[in-house]
Amino acid sequence: xxxxxxxxxxxxxxxxxxxxxxxxxxxxxxxxxxxxxxxxxxxxxxxxxxxxxxxxxxxxxxxxxxxxxxxxxxxxxxxxxxxxxxxxxxxxxxxxxxxxxxxxxxxxxxxxxxxxxxxxxxxxxxxxxxxxxxxxxxxxxxxxxxxxxxxxxxxxxxxxxxxxxxxxxxxxxxxxxxxxxxxxxxxxxxxxxxxxxxxxxxxxxxxxxxxxxxxxxxxxxxxxxxxxxxxxxxxxxxxxxxxxxxxxxxxxxxxxxxxxxxxxxxxxxxxxxxxxxxxxxxxxxxxxxxxxxxxxxxxxxxxxxxxxxxxxxxxxxxxxxxxxxxxxxxxxxxxxxxxxxxxxxxxxxxxxxxxxxxxxxxxxxxxxxxxxxxxxxxxxxxxxxxxxxxxxxxxxxxxxxxxxxxxxxxxxxxxxxxxxxxxxxxxxxxxxxxxxxxxxxxxxxxxxxxxxxxxxx
Numbered sequence: 001x002x003x004x005x006x007x008x009x010x011x012x013x014x015x016x017x018x019x020x021x022x023x024x025x026x027x028x029x030x031x032x033x034x035x036x037x038x039x040x041x042x043x044x045x046x047x048x049x050x051x052x053x054x055x056x057x058x059x060x061x062x063x064x065x066x067x068x069x070x071x072x073x074x075x076x077x078x079x080x081x082x083x084x085x086x087x088x089x090x091x092x093x094x095x096x097x098x099x100x101x102x103x104x105x106x107x108x109x110x111x112x113x114x115x116x117x118x119x120x121x122x123x124x125x126x127x128x129x130x131x132x133x134x135x136x137x138x139x140x141x142x143x144x145x146x147x148x149x150x151x152x153x154x155x156x157x158x159x160x161x162x163x164x165x166x167x168x169x170x171x172x173x174x175x176x177x178x179x180x181x182x183x184x185x186x187x188x189x190x191x192x193x194x195x196x197x198x199x200x201x202x203x204x205x206x207x208x209x210x211x212x213x214x215x216x217x218x219x220x221x222x223x224x225x226x227x228x229x230x231x232x233x234x235x236x237x238x239x240x241x242x243x244x245x246x247x248x249x250x251x252x253x254x255x256x257x258x259x260x261x262x263x264x265x266x267x268x269x270x271x272x273x274x275x276x277x278x279x280x281x282x283x284x285x286x287x288x289x290x291x292x293x294x295x296x297x298x299x300x301x302x303x304x305x306x307x308x309x310x311x312x313x314x315x316x317x318x319x320x321x322x323x324x325x326x327x328x329x330x331x332x333x334x335x336x337x338x339x340x341x342x343x344x345x346x347x348x349x350x351x352x353x354x355x356x357x358x359x360x361x362x363x364x365x366x367x368x369x370x371x372x373x374x375x376x377x378x379x380x381x382x383x384x385x386x387x388x389x390x391x392x393x394x395x396x397x398x399x400x401x402x403x404x405x406x407x408x409x410x411x412x413x414x415x416x417x418x419x420x421x422x423x424x425x426x427x428x429x430x431x432x433x434x435x436x437x438x439x440x441x442x443x444x445x446x447x448x449x450x451x452x453x454x455x456x457x
Contacts, residue, residue, distance in 0.1 A: 015425040023418045030410040037403045039295075044396045046280050046295035050302060051389050053273040058379040060269040063262040064372035067359035072262070074255035075237050082248040084240045091236030091252050097217035098239065099247040104187035104212035104228045107133075109195055111202035114177030118150040118167045122180075127199025131206075133162040133184055134191045143199050149178055152200070156182060163193055180204060187212075188226025212241050254355045260344060263362075266372070267332065267342045270309075274338045277306055301392045305382050310338070312374040319365040324350065324357035327371060 064070050073087035082100060109131065115122070123143040129152065132138045141155040149167050156165035163184045171177030180202055184191040193206045211224040216233065223233060231238040237252060280294040281302065296302045313334060316325045324330065331346030351358050364370035369377065382388050 015429070019418060019421045019425065022421055023414060026417050027410075027414045030407065030414060033403065033407055033410065037400065037407060040396065040400050040403060042295045043299070044393075044400060047299070047302070047389075047393060047396060049276065050273075050280070050296065051383060051393070053269075053276055054305070054379055054389075055383060057266065057269040057273055058376055058383070060262075060265040061372050061376045061379075064266065064362045064370075065364075065376055066373075067356065067363040067370075070259060070262070070359040070363045070372075071355055072255040072258040073236065073252055074258070075250060075252045078249040078251070079246065080242075080248075082241075082243045082246045083250070084242065085250045085252075086238045087252050087255075088236050088238065091234075093252050093254065095252075096234055096250045097247055098250060099215045099217075100212075100241050100244050101215065101222065102210055102213040103241055103244050104226060105210040106184045106187045107189075107192040107206060107209035108184065109180075109182040109193045109204055109206035111180040111200075111204045113202045114170060114179040115149050115167075115202075116176060116178070118153075118178050119148050120178075121145060121147060122149050122152050122200045122202055123147055124201055128197055129156075129199050129204075130196035131156075131161075131163075131182065132194045132196055134186075136162060138196050149180065152180065162186065162191065182206075184209065186226065187228065190226050214241065254351070256348060256351050256355075259351060259355075259358075260347060263332070263347065264342060264344075267340045271339045274340075277302065278337060281306075299392070301388055305378075305388070306338075308378050308382075309375060310334070312371060312378055313340070315371060315374055317361050317365065317368070317370055319368065320357045320360040322354035322357035324354060324361045327361070330358055330361065 062069075063072075068089055073091040073093070075085035075087035075091065077083050077085045083098060123145060125145050127143045129141045129143060130138050139156075139159045139161045141152060141159075143152075153165045153167050156163070163182050165180060165182045167178045168181050169176045169178050180200075182193055182204075184193050187209060188211050189209050192208050195204055195206050198204045211226055212228050212230065213222050213224050214230075215222055225233075228241040229238065230241065233239065234250065234252075237250065239250065277296070280296040281299075282294045283297050313327060313332075318325060327333075330350045331343035333341045333343070335341055347358075360370060362370045362372045364373050384390070
């Protein structure tokens, strides 16, 4: 479309300014729509942040959903040279003495004959080297008179048969003697290496593995395991046996510092959410006729979630050990601004006196929910696909899409209005200019006639 240019020289009017002002008046309602759209965008951004902070609280709650989750255990060994211990889910407090009589070892096959270099050959002619690990399939390496020790090592490792081959120098740097060694990946007699056929000139033979053997005080029988890592003797406790012929005490206790840290994580996540909501749901009075609104101040869904969380926090849990029924009894109190204050000294004291009661308050009694479970369930329901917050987010998205379409239509209408004004004023200028030209022509003619008459007189 051609660009119209006019200056108002014919009419004497500042037509450009007139068009700008008329267009500005016409787009006032559109500017209001755009400003409202900015508010919608801010609301959507704040709502998305609200949901992410809500999910952060849910993540922090995962370690407090059952008494077993709450009551984190710690396991220690009286002699870490003999064994180490780590506690996990299901561990129970107590002391157990473990006596290690034999460590588990891996089976290995070694060559009696060495080679001066890894590039030396290992067979006098064609043949095979065959071996098996545990009850696995027989593995075969084909040999020729040109097969080197390094090639044999590489071929064994390429089989991925549960054992690793290497060439070990058992000689000296000046007089090396490289011998083949094959070591099973797993310890214990179920992973013994068996030489099925030795077609090399290396005289390869295997030694059997050992199982770990140990006793637990109170039981006369010896316990055997294929590995030195044992996790099925003391429930919830993993032992790593390290030295035979010695004993060590394994002590399992409640890890109060870990429990406190898990509770602190929930308090911190909740307070972060609460602070965000305080900033974004506040209505501030500016004067008698005006107020400023936080991005989420008029969103009823946000306030509904906030109130439900506070109700969960205030819930009294019945049937707990020692009568611990509310969060305030373990040092968690709601402040005037909605945040949580965590008195760790009160918590430590109550936990030391009644760990089960604390675990039940947070994680529930039997099939009943504890406070952490209630909070977790509320957040899960609110944030699930198709849930309340998902629906609000979809409504916000739809409102913004609809408004974007309306603004685009409005912009096009304003552009058309301005173009019409410019075309109208351009036509006016052209018409005035034509009239002025015609008038000037008539005046010139009149002046000429007048001059002629004056001359004749």
